[in-house]
Amino acid sequence: MAGPTASENQNFCFKDELDAFKLSLSPNKEVILEHYLAGWSGLVKFLNRLGNVFGFISKDASSKIQILKNFLNGEHGSEYFTVQSMVKYELENNLVDLKKAGSHPESGCRTLLRLHRALRWLELFLERLRTSQEDGKTSVMCADAYNESLAQFHPWVIRKAAGLAFCMLPGRLSFFEAMNVGTPDQVVAMLGEALPVVVEVYQITQDLYAKHDLLDIP
Numbered sequence: 001m002a003g004p005t006a007s008e009n010q011n012f013c014f015k016d017e018l019d020a021f022k023l024s025l026s027p028n029k030e031v032i033l034e035h036y037l038a039g040w041s042g043l044v045k046f047l048n049r050l051g052n053v054f055g056f057i058s059k060d061a062s063s064k065i066q067i068l069k070n071f072l073n074g075e076h077g078s079e080y081f082t083v084q085s086m087v088k089y090e091l092e093n094n095l096v097d098l099k100k101a102g103s104h105p106e107s108g109c110r111t112l113l114r115l116h117r118a119l120r121w122l123e124l125f126l127e128r129l130r131t132s133q134e135d136g137k138t139s140v141m142c143a144d145a146y147n148e149s150l151a152q153f154h155p156w157v158i159r160k161a162a163g164l165a166f167c168m169l170p171g172r173l174s175f176f177e178a179m180n181v182g183t184p185d186q187v188v189a190m191l192g193e194a195l196p197v198v199v200e201v202y203q204i205t206q207d208l209y210a211k212h213d214l215l216d217i218p
């Protein structure tokens, strides 16, 4: 892994990136899309620091973030202020291909569902990292979290490529250093604070998608 330079380190702190997810929760527990996407952009920034081998993953995540940003900055941007308003707007205007791919292959609801599924992977991975021992292997933690969540939605070739990429993850200590949060104890404490937020954002979105029968959008 090519390590980040000192100046890149000054500009990056993993905690700031995860704080965006905290900001995404509105007082009435809706998910504000702008902050949700900022959270994802921060994670992609971190992923890019880990090396080119993760390029195909960060490219896919970035393209999905961009699709949603385009809606947010587009003609009907105000309808995309929260995930809740996006779902309402797209469903009321028949803008989602619910059963098979048709004229809306990149709807906001479909695109966000892909990121939402990945948020479950993140939750499981963060929990494993938080509770890991000094000799814990990030590659194993990442693969276990992936197999328990996202893998079921991916074809064999993606699962295989993801599995190979995970093997290139740095060891636990280097991984913590790349996060630029502080000592391992500080990283663990930060993960303990960040996790409930990730869980809450995930659960609110999951309940919303389940209520509207949107969990299987092709």
Ligand SMILES: CCCCCCCC/C=C\CCCCCCCC(=O)N[C@@H](COP(=O)(O)O)[C@H](O)/C=C/CCCCCCCCCCCCC
Pocket: 043, 044, 046, 047, 056, 057, 058, 060, 061, 114, 115, 117, 118, 121, 125, 126, 129, 142, 146, 150, 153, 154, 158, 162, 169, 179, 218
């Ligand atoms: C302290 C913890 C640090 C965690 C750092 C996390 C950094 C992660 C940054 C981004 C996560 C990637 C999110 C990936 C979104 C994948 C969405 C998806 O499922 N896309 C597939 C389906 O899309 P459609 O074809 O239906 O449009 C697409 O086929 C996927 C392609 C790329 C492969 C995705 C593999 C995902 C693995 C997730 C683990 C990332 C490993 C990061 C290692 C730290």
